Amino acid sequence: xxxxxxxxxxxxxxxxxxxxxxxxxxxxxxxxxxxxxxxxxxxxxxxxxxxxxxxxxxxxxxxxxxxxxxxxxxxxxxxxxxxxxxxxxxxxxxxxxxxxxxxxxxxxxxxxxxxxxxxxxxxxxxxxxxxxxxxxxxxxxxxxxxxxxxxxxxxxxxxxxxxxxxxxxxxxxxxxxxxxxxxxxxxxxxxxxxxxxxxxxxxxxxxxxxxxxxxxxxxxxxxxxxxxxxxxxxxxxxxxxxxxxxxxxxxxxxxxxxxxxxxxxxxxxxxxxxxxxxxxxxxxxxxxxxxxxxxxxxxxxxxxxxxxxxxxxxxxxxxxxxxxxxxxxxxxxxxxxxxxxxxxxxxxxxxxxxxxxxxxxxxxxxxxxxxxxxxxxxxxxxxxxxxxxxxxxxxxxxxxxxxxxxxxxxxxxxxxxxxxxxxxxxxxxxxxxxxxxxxxxxxxxxxxxxxxxxxxxxxxxxxxxxxxxxxxxxxxxxxxxxxxxxxxxxxxxxxxxxxxxxxxxxxxxxxxxxxxxxxxxxxxxxxxxxxxxxxxxx
Numbered sequence: 001x002x003x004x005x006x007x008x009x010x011x012x013x014x015x016x017x018x019x020x021x022x023x024x025x026x027x028x029x030x031x032x033x034x035x036x037x038x039x040x041x042x043x044x045x046x047x048x049x050x051x052x053x054x055x056x057x058x059x060x061x062x063x064x065x066x067x068x069x070x071x072x073x074x075x076x077x078x079x080x081x082x083x084x085x086x087x088x089x090x091x092x093x094x095x096x097x098x099x100x101x102x103x104x105x106x107x108x109x110x111x112x113x114x115x116x117x118x119x120x121x122x123x124x125x126x127x128x129x130x131x132x133x134x135x136x137x138x139x140x141x142x143x144x145x146x147x148x149x150x151x152x153x154x155x156x157x158x159x160x161x162x163x164x165x166x167x168x169x170x171x172x173x174x175x176x177x178x179x180x181x182x183x184x185x186x187x188x189x190x191x192x193x194x195x196x197x198x199x200x201x202x203x204x205x206x207x208x209x210x211x212x213x214x215x216x217x218x219x220x221x222x223x224x225x226x227x228x229x230x231x232x233x234x235x236x237x238x239x240x241x242x243x244x245x246x247x248x249x250x251x252x253x254x255x256x257x258x259x260x261x262x263x264x265x266x267x268x269x270x271x272x273x274x275x276x277x278x279x280x281x282x283x284x285x286x287x288x289x290x291x292x293x294x295x296x297x298x299x300x301x302x303x304x305x306x307x308x309x310x311x312x313x314x315x316x317x318x319x320x321x322x323x324x325x326x327x328x329x330x331x332x333x334x335x336x337x338x339x340x341x342x343x344x345x346x347x348x349x350x351x352x353x354x355x356x357x358x359x360x361x362x363x364x365x366x367x368x369x370x371x372x373x374x375x376x377x378x379x380x381x382x383x384x385x386x387x388x389x390x391x392x393x394x395x396x397x398x399x400x401x402x403x404x405x406x407x408x409x410x411x412x413x414x415x416x417x418x419x420x421x422x423x424x425x426x427x428x429x430x431x432x433x434x435x436x437x438x439x440x441x442x443x444x445x446x447x448x449x450x451x452x453x454x455x456x457x458x459x460x461x462x463x464x465x466x467x468x469x470x471x472x473x474x475x476x477x478x479x480x481x482x483x484x485x486x487x488x489x490x491x492x493x494x495x496x497x498x499x500x501x502x503x504x505x506x507x508x509x510x511x512x513x514x515x516x517x518x519x520x521x522x523x524x525x526x527x528x529x530x531x532x533x534x535x536x537x538x
Contacts, residue, residue: 163213215296
């Protein structure tokens, strides 16, 4: 029953974001019909005809200010028209190219073909681009009708971009938008390799837009460091061949400006779960996605091998300032397409942080995700704060100066970890006579100890400071954990408690990043209520 409810909830979420299972099924059926060649079709084009026709349509679209994604749509329509046009249809045809571009421009507003007042300007633009080839408004109108009749009046067809958008929406639903920034970047950057695919090879039933989109999504996830590239290796293919194909496809250069195989930033359990979600998002099996990745990689690799003149985006570098809690500062430059993993390495190098230390980046009171790309998180002149990631589970010392402006909230957080394994906070009204004190606790990795595994008995498993602190004044605070004790010192007055004998191991549960107030946001706590400075972790 619980599993059934979960599936229904997921289906409702897909439906609310216009990415329902039924829509994908309808698109698959539409592709199967539309990309099946007609028995009376003219499928053999003279050499160079397709390339010249698409180049003309690209020129027209650019001159008219149409979006880049339109290239995918009129390339789709061109290939479909070639599949369904009657024997004897003449190619190339300037009128055909203009008609296809105009149909894409009008989109769903196509009602009365051949009677559109905008035909004249498009014909004039075409005349400027290709003065040696002439056509008329009447011919374009007739050709538009011919295209519509050949396609059965179905011109609103899912393109690679359409499929990618639906897959990304579904994957965001399944992951609760955890990877929304990375997926948005992937969606934006995939437009260029998608254009390379459709401009260099006709779209066919063997590799329709759905399969091309699935392949680009899989390769994009690997390029973003969310999935290891070897997990997308098709069956009966050796590892070395697949690695070479992945590099030769140029997908890393198109997406990230790099030509090396990326490192996956997720642990085994997490990326395996993401692979399962990928199957649901694409309504297919992982084996099918792997085959799509192979065929898309082959298509891109062949395009580059033929010497296709593909230019990657020219990126203006982002200039940012970085600092740590000890006050060290530096300036670094990075490309918008660089992964956040690369940014962390640049930051550590700039601040002379040993390479083995794991750090987190904090921007505008928000910790940046571990995966993703710079352009979706960081802008020019951003100020990044670097925080050491994780704590020694056996022993650590945290020092800082704290100012609390008032005790009107029940819990005024001074320090907290991502996982809740450690907290240092001021006590508000609900704590009665303890209002104005500071509390400190940790959770044990084993879950041993009183009060749900806090290791010490204390007061509800917490150490309470020996004295209250004065609102509006700065106080010196030291929170220390030893192998068998917990200690809290405020303005030189220490409170210390040994771990109970029944607790066999007093290691702290995985903490993640430990952030001081001002570097994290909490509901109902204003940023000005608690201030922390001179923050250090040993």
